[in-house]
Amino acid sequence: MNQRYNTEYYLNFQRLPLHIEGARYHYTGAFPNKNVTFPFSGKWKFYVVDSYDPATVFAEGNFYVVYPEIKPITVLHKERFQGNEPDIPALARTISINTEFRIPDSLYPSEIMGVEIIENRKIGYPVIIDPAHTNDERFYEWNGNNEFKFIARNIRPGNEYRQTDLRDYNIYNAKEVYAQYDGIETSDFFHKRKKDLNGGSILTNYKSDYAEYLYVTFRIRPPEDIQAPVYLTGAFNNWRVLPEYEMYDDNGLLYLTLELKRGIYDYQYVTAYDITQPDWYILEGNFWETVNEYHIFIYYKSPEYGSYHKIIGYNKIISVNYE
CATH class of the missing domain: 2.60.40 (Immunoglobulin-like)
Incomplete structure (x- = not known):
């Protein structure tokens, strides 16, 4: 569909500060434009591919296009x-x-x-x-x-989502850090949390000297009666429960390390025997x-x-x- 207007070929990249590790360039685009249009409403997907080999996909995602005809x-x-x-x-x-x-x-x-x-x-x-x-x-x-x-x-x-805020260089001043600086997380089933970003994130500006990537370790010690595997999900993986985000178990302490850019991220822990049917509430609460x-x-x-x-x-x- 829409073969003539479905690809943005000329991407205007911005260079990150030279000392930044984990990335070199930043790109921001707004669509539709003269090269990419959406002729009909519905669910769409985007792909970021190698310009010389379109079969090589670096990233992909989903979005909605709406041309409303009614007012619900x-x-x-x-x-x-x-x-x-x-x-x-x-x-x-x-x-x-x-x-x-x-x-x-x-x-x-x-x-x-x-x-x-x-x-x-x-x-x-x-x-x-x-x-x-x-x-x-x-x-x-x-x-x-x-x-x-x-x-x-x-x-x-x-519940409101958990958050990690990695922006403060005085606190997170090493390459390898913990998501929660002040300790190991536990179940929040009975704890009402503060307002979140409704599942979003705020990334450090790419022009900042601290717009770097860190290895962030998430840790939780769930109650002993939690027997199902525990997964980490959040703004960093588009809220998908995926096998590669299953927490490792070290004698009851569960952990997983991700490479994340400095910023604020909403996230939570879910349990699942079947990742198509995760339990979003048993570790997080319901209010x-x-x-x-x-x-x-x-x-x-x-x-x-x-x-x-x-x-x-x-x-x-x-x-x-x-x-």
């Missing part, structure tokens, strides 16, 4: 877990997300494909409400004409007071471009706005 209204409700409550009372704190919208006469109700909800930046772990596969937690209502309401229940708000951003995308089956699922509506809501 989304509200959040604070509630207890619907169904059989969990054994741990704190895990019964949940919210529901209700999204209502009206489609124009030019669209067909039968082609509404559903709603996708992304919490903060966890693109790989969406909440999906599919009209073809509903249950007591994910369902929708239709008035038989052009009005829809999609409901997702039993969504746990979790109604947690402030999250929820991104709501509404999909429609379009006959254009040979038929695809385009995004016809988008909304963002912050979880302090309960009704």
Whole structure:
């Protein structure tokens, strides 16, 4: 798709200070531009490749393009877990997300494909409400004409993320450092943390003499009853739970070392026997007071471009706005 306008060939790199180790150049780009355009809304991927060998991929990522055709209204409700409550009372704190919208006469109700909800930046772990596969937690209502309401229940708000702040050279003045300068981390299941970056990061300016990369070791000693493997995830890996981020075990002290540029990073620990179904809460806690951003995308089956699922509506809501 879009073969003539899908590649930025001439990248304007900025040189980092000569003594910086771990990187030499910085690039910032804004799209669309004259070389790269997005002719339709939906999910897109980008790749950073070798200009001489495009099969060599240095980095890749996902993003959304939205050309809205409707204006959804989304509200959040604070509630207890619907169904059989969990054994741990704190895990019964949940919210529901209700999204209502009206489609124009030019669209067909039968082609509404559903709603996708992304919490903060966890693109790989969406909440999906599919009209073809509903249950007591994910369902929708239709008035038989052009009005829809999609409901997702039993969504746990979790906790504010952990943070490491590597910017202070007086504290982090060695090449190898610990993520938490003042000690080893433990479970925060009962500890409400301070406001975070909603899964984001703030990197040291590339012009700074301290815009260097460090080897950062994350350490946690989880409770003894935690038997599942523990993984590190955060802004540094786009919130993916991956095999290479499984923590090493040194007699109950779990650790993992990453190479990170100086800056602030949100992160957390998850447990998982199956990385496609991680437990985000057992080491981190679950509080109604947690402030999250929820991104709501509404999909429609379009006959254009040979038929695809385009995004016809988008909304963002912050979880302090309960009704």
